[in-house]
Amino acid sequence: MSRYASRRxxxxxxxxxxxxxxxxxxxxxxxxxxxxxxxxxxxxTPLDLQRLEHQLxxxxxxxxxYVTWLTHVVTGDWGYSYATQQPVLAMIGERLPNTLYLMxxxxxxxxxxxxxxxxxxxxxxxxxxxxxxxxxxxxxLSMPTFWLGLLLIIVLxxxxxxxxxxxxxxxxxxxxxxxxxxxxxxxxxxxxxxxIAHYSRYLRASMLETLNQxxxxxxxxxGLTYRSAVFRHALRNAALPLVTIAALDxxxxxxxxxxxxxxxxxxxxGRLFWDSATRSDYPVLMGILAVSSTLIVxxxxxxxxxxxxMDPRIHYS
Amino acid sequence: xxxxxxxxxxxxxxxxxxxLPGYAGHWRLARDRFLAHRLAVASVAVLLLxxxxxxxxxxxxxxxxxxxxxxxxxESPSPAHIMGTDSLGRDLLTRIMFGGRVSLTIGVLAMAVxxxxxxxxGGLAGFYGxxxxxxxxxxxxxxxxxxxxxxxxLFSVFFGGRxxxxxxxxxxxxxxxxxxxxxxxxLSLRERQFVEAARAxxxxxxxxxxxxxxxxxxxxxIVAATLGIATxxxxxxxxxxxxxxxxxxxxxxxxxxxDAQTDMVIAPWTAVFPGxxxxxxxxxxxxxxDGLRDAxxxxxxxxxxxx
Numbered sequence: 001m002s003r004y005a006s007r008r009x010x011x012x013x014x015x016x017x018x019x020x021x022x023x024x025x026x027x028x029x030x031x032x033x034x035x036x037x038x039x040x041x042x043x044x045t046p047l048d049l050q051r052l053e054h055q056l057x058x059x060x061x062x063x064x065x066y067v068t069w070l071t072h073v074v075t076g077d078w079g080y081s082y083a084t085q086q087p088v089l090a091m092i093g094e095r096l097p098n099t100l101y102l103m104x105x106x107x108x109x110x111x112x113x114x115x116x117x118x119x120x121x122x123x124x125x126x127x128x129x130x131x132x133x134x135x136x137x138x139x140x141l142s143m144p145t146f147w148l149g150l151l152l153i154i155v156l157x158x159x160x161x162x163x164x165x166x167x168x169x170x171x172x173x174x175x176x177x178x179x180x181x182x183x184x185x186x187x188x189x190x191x192x193x194x195x196i197a198h199y200s201r202y203l204r205a206s207m208l209e210t211l212n213q214x215x216x217x218x219x220x221x222x223g224l225t226y227r228s229a230v231f232r233h234a235l236r237n238a239a240l241p242l243v244t245i246a247a248l249d250x251x252x253x254x255x256x257x258x259x260x261x262x263x264x265x266x267x268x269x270g271r272l273f274w275d276s277a278t279r280s281d282y283p284v285l286m287g288i289l290a291v292s293s294t295l296i297v298x299x300x301x302x303x304x305x306x307x308x309x310m311d312p313r314i315h316y317s
Numbered sequence: 318x319x320x321x322x323x324x325x326x327x328x329x330x331x332x333x334x335x336x337l338p339g340y341a342g343h344w345r346l347a348r349d350r351f352l353a354h355r356l357a358v359a360s361v362a363v364l365l366l367x368x369x370x371x372x373x374x375x376x377x378x379x380x381x382x383x384x385x386x387x388x389x390x391x392e393s394p395s396p397a398h399i400m401g402t403d404s405l406g407r408d409l410l411t412r413i414m415f416g417g418r419v420s421l422t423i424g425v426l427a428m429a430v431x432x433x434x435x436x437x438x439g440g441l442a443g444f445y446g447x448x449x450x451x452x453x454x455x456x457x458x459x460x461x462x463x464x465x466x467x468x469x470x471l472f473s474v475f476f477g478g479r480x481x482x483x484x485x486x487x488x489x490x491x492x493x494x495x496x497x498x499x500x501x502x503x504l505s506l507r508e509r510q511f512v513e514a515a516r517a518x519x520x521x522x523x524x525x526x527x528x529x530x531x532x533x534x535x536x537x538x539i540v541a542a543t544l545g546i547a548t549x550x551x552x553x554x555x556x557x558x559x560x561x562x563x564x565x566x567x568x569x570x571x572x573x574x575x576d577a578q579t580d581m582v583i584a585p586w587t588a589v590f591p592g593x594x595x596x597x598x599x600x601x602x603x604x605x606x607d608g609l610r611d612a613x614x615x616x617x618x619x620x621x622x623x624x
Contacts, residue, residue: 014455015455015458015459015462018455018459019459019462019463022459022463023463026468026471026472138600138603138604139596139600141603142547142596142599142600142603143596143599144551144554144555144592144595144596144599145555146554146555146558146574147574147588147592147595147596150574150577150578150581150588150592151588151589151592153581154581154585154588154589158581158582158585251461251462251463251464251465252464254464254466254467255464255465255466255467258464258466258467258470259466259555259558259559262559263578273467273470274470274559277470277471277474278474280474285471288467289463289467292463292464292467293462293463293464296462296463296464297462
């Protein structure tokens, strides 16, 4: 198992390197650069532009710039933002926890609601309960995240005034866990609905298939209660693929987080990316692309390993 | 004896010669299965209605989608303005119908780009295998490791939100799933005897792919294409919502919602109706995709029947 893990880790390295090359090329290939902002500025001479270009290292050949960038990244020097002059790593470090805090809560809420829903709709197949929630999950899958966010703001925020309209905490107030929680409700609701719909639908199908297996009948024949056959035997097997699905969904969650952060004014990485894109802030964009795609690769790896650990039928050689 | 010596072009034609239910029967069965999916059939009706509304509505509407009238700002829904007016006094229904043309066209075209790329990449990888497969699939892995919207935002910022760029960008960033599907089915199809026979006859590789593999891999392509339209519509509206897709004054469902972000305090209908248009369209397309999957993938039907 550990040999397999280390081999998978080594295999992930070329992928990560490929990702870094690709993102570096993408960002350098696109027209418009950090200097375009100064090109038409009054009082900036072509000589100034040249000096600035040299200062930022933009006059070097592309591959040299990549190698320079990569060695710096490995040693922890991620460069400085063109816009704010702050170190990139510090800027990301400041925002990443906020995004992870949001996404982590979303994962917990999603699984806490999706698993019981998936099991219940499967066990009570074709009852009103099943029809209601299967229908709702279809609606949830078709709902654009940002529209859901706007509707929640209109109904629960503006009209009923139950929840704050944005931000992570009441500005200027002391730290208050209750206040934090209050600010979390609408963004988490917006982001988790799609996941709940997706996972519960998946689990329902997977449970229905598992409940028809011979070993469930055997378990019942042995005298196990229906309840424990469902939860101990069926759910364990049916929920396994969810691990992979949850990991594969991570890029989607980043995307949802960007939109949600935008709507709710959440100071996370998605908004930082958005702000940096609008001002061609290359080092920050590079950093965020690197961090998010690395997280995604690692999550997939972790899912693979967890899958093998939880399912003894799978043997890695 | 004559029937046996003549080489049939496809196994289905061979079956037809022997008087067995062949290709035509397969499609007829699929149609019957689709018609049995009531929600999918209803969705086809809804979608058709929407398309007609979007095509004909703007001609019948007395309003101009870009004509502003500051005396009529934020009119709430009334018989004159069924969905109300926006911050510049423009009729919301007319704008939604015009925006629908934009959003639906982008959805279909972006899907077409994505399917073409996906079939090409997945087909080559699955048919040739080996190094081609390894290289192409590592490329797919890489593309899937980037959050898609991040790349969309980057490229949109730099290339601007013109109609064609939006279509090409959406297509170029959403072919990966299709390519995996096609690769998987080509990998198994290429081992089949009819492919071996075609090879023995000296049929060139590209023709084998086109004539023998692609028709047999049609079912997942059709399903993926249908669902792809829905995904593309959502992606376009997300992009336009962030201010990067279709640029005002041209209405699209997404950029109408961008304005609604500030207007919804005074005029909630500006946020409700464009989103409802997206939602209804996407639900309908998803149901149709579901029905098509049941119809075209009998394996799936057998599985759900067993449940």
